[in-house]
Amino acid sequence: MDANANSDVQKAEELKLKANDAFKANKFSQAIELYSQAIELNSTNAVYWANRAFAHAKLEEYGSAVQDATQAIEIDPRYSKGYYRRGAAYLAMGKIKEALKDFQQVKKICPNDPDATRKLKECEKAVQKIRFEEAISVGDAERRSVADSIDYHIIEVESQYAGPRNDGEEITLDFVKAMLDEFKKQKCIHKRYAYQIVLNTLELLRSMPSLIDVNVPNGGHFTVCGDVHGQYFDLLNIFELNGLPSEENPYLFNGDFVDRGSFSVEVILTLFAFKCLYPKAMYLARGNHESKSMNKIYGFEGEVRSKLGEKFVELFAEVFCWLPLAHVINKKVFVVHGGLFSVDGVKLSDIRSIDRFCEPPEEGLMCELLWSDPQPQLGRGPSKRGVALSFGADVTKKFLQDNDLDLVVRSHEVKDEGYEIEHDGKLITVFSAPNYCDQMGNKGAFIRFTSPELKPDIVTFSAVPHPDVKPMAYANNFLRMFQ
Structure with missing residues (x-):
C-alpha cells in the first residue's frame, strides 16, 4: 500500500472515532457527516457503512439505513452487523418479512450468539402474528364500522x-x-x-x-x-x-x-x-x-x-x-x-x-x-x-x-x-x-x-x-x- 493510501486509511479511522463520539452524544447528523468523510477516504470498510446506517436509523431515515447496510453486506457478506442493521431498519419500516430474512442470516453467521437467537425468535413470532392477522382480516368493503x-x-x-x-x-x-x-x-x-x-x-x-x-x-x-x-x-x-x-x-x-x-x-x-x-x-x-x-x-x-x-x-x-x-x-x-x-x-x-x-x-x-x-x-x-x-x-x-x-x-x-x-x-x-x-x-x-x-x-x-x-x-x- 502506498503512503497516500495508508494515510487515507489512517485518517478515515480517526474520523470514524470522532463519528462514534458524536453518535454517543446523540448528535446523529454530525455522526453521519463524519462517517461520510471516512467513507470518502476508505469506501471498502464495511464498518463505516454499518455505523452510518445506525445513525440514519436514529434519525428515522430508514430508507438510507437500508441502503448503507446493504453496501456493508456487499463489501463483506460475512459481516453480521450489516444484516443486523438492515433487519432493524426493515423492522422500523414495518417490513417484518424482509427483517426476518436478515435476522436468519445473522443467526447463520453467529449460530452461538444468544442475542441473535432471541431476536430471531421474536421476529418469527411477529411474522406468524402478521400472517394470522392477514388470514382473518376482512376487506375494506366488508368492514363494518366499529x-x-x-x-x-x-x-x-x-x-x-x-x-x-x-x-x-x-x-x-x-x-x-x-x-x-x-x-x-x-x-x-x-x-x-x-x-x-x-x-x-x-x-x-x-x-x-x-x-x-x-x-x-x-x-x-x-x-x-x-x-x-x-x-x-x-x-x-x-x-x-x-x-x-x-x-x-x-x-x-x-x-x-x-x-x-x-x-x-x-x-x-x-x-x-x-x-x-x-x-x-x-x-x-x-x-x-x-x-x-x-x-x-x-x-x-x-x-x-x-x-x-x-x-x-x-x-x-x-x-x-x-x-x-x-x-x-x-x-x-x-x-x-x-x-x-x-x-x-x-x-x-x-x-x-x-x-x-x-x-x-x-x-x-x-x-x-x-x-x-x-x-x-x-x-x-x-x-x-x-x-x-x-x-x-x-x-x-x-x-x-x-x-x-x-x-x-x-x-x-x-x-x-x-x-x-x-x-x-x-x-x-x-x-x-x-x-x-x-x-x-x-x-x-x-x-x-x-x-x-x-x-x-x-x-x-x-x-x-x-x-x-x-x-x-x-x-x-x-x-x-x-x-
Whole structure:
C-alpha cells in the first residue's frame, strides 16, 4: 500500500472515532457527516457503512439505513452487523418479512450468539402474528364500522369512580379541565367519557373534506403545532405558553399526535376533547403515525390496549382514517404533515377530492402528503425514509405558483431548534416534541400567524419534566430490543 493510501486509511479511522463520539452524544447528523468523510477516504470498510446506517436509523431515515447496510453486506457478506442493521431498519419500516430474512442470516453467521437467537425468535413470532392477522382480516368493503356498534349512553359509571364526570350530551370546558388534571396524575377517565369524546370527534370529522379551508379574520391569530408524539406534558406546556384552545385562540395540530411518547392516549383524548368543545377552533390533520401499521410498531396500539382496552384500538384506527389530510389558511398558507408530490401540476382541488377513508397507501398523493420531505437540492430524489420522496425548492415554488399560495408549512421531521426555514423561505418545518424520545435534545416550536399579513411568528420552547415512563414503553416488545 502506498503512503497516500495508508494515510487515507489512517485518517478515515480517526474520523470514524470522532463519528462514534458524536453518535454517543446523540448528535446523529454530525455522526453521519463524519462517517461520510471516512467513507470518502476508505469506501471498502464495511464498518463505516454499518455505523452510518445506525445513525440514519436514529434519525428515522430508514430508507438510507437500508441502503448503507446493504453496501456493508456487499463489501463483506460475512459481516453480521450489516444484516443486523438492515433487519432493524426493515423492522422500523414495518417490513417484518424482509427483517426476518436478515435476522436468519445473522443467526447463520453467529449460530452461538444468544442475542441473535432471541431476536430471531421474536421476529418469527411477529411474522406468524402478521400472517394470522392477514388470514382473518376482512376487506375494506366488508368492514363494518366499529363506531356504529358502540352506544356509550348505556355504559354505567360506577359510584366508586372518583374521576371527572360529564353527564350531558355535550363535552364541557369544566370537564376537559378536570380531565387534564386527572391525566397529570397519571389517571385515566372513565371509558364512557372516552367513548363519548372519540365518537363525537368521529361525527365531526366524517362531515369534513380531505382539504380544509381555514378562515382567520383580520386581527385574529392562528397557531400551528407540529408533531407531539405522545409527549403529553410538553403539550400542556404549549397551552401554558400560548393559552388553551378557544374560539379566540384556534389551533391546528399537524399530525403525529401519537406513538413513541408513552402518554399518547392522554394526548389524543385531550386534542379530541378540544375538537368536540370548539369544532371551528381545533383543527387536526393526519400524520403518517395516524395509521395501523405505525401504531402496531411504535407503541400507540399497546398503550390503548393497556389503558382503554381492545375495542378502542379498532375505534381509533377508524377515526384516524377520517382525519383531513391538509389545511389552507386564508387561501395563502398550505399546511400538511409530510410534503409535496412526485408530479407537478397538483391542484388543491385534487387534494380536496382524495378519498381518504383508508390506511395510507404506499404511493400516490395521499402517501406523499403524509410522508414526503424537503431536500436542499433542486428537483426530486428518493426518500431517506424509504417511503414517498424528497423534493427541492423548485418543486415547492411551482406548487405555490400553481395554487396561488405563499407558503408551505409542514412537520414530520425533528429539528434542533424546533423548526427550520428552507426553500428560499417558502417552506417551514415545525416540530413540537422537544427532547424527542427523551434523547434528541431538540427544542420544540409552534407558529403563530396573525391575519391579514400571516407573517409566521415562531415560538420555541424546551422540554418539561414528565413522570418516569420511558418512550416506547408500550411498543412492540420486538422493536424495543433494537432501540
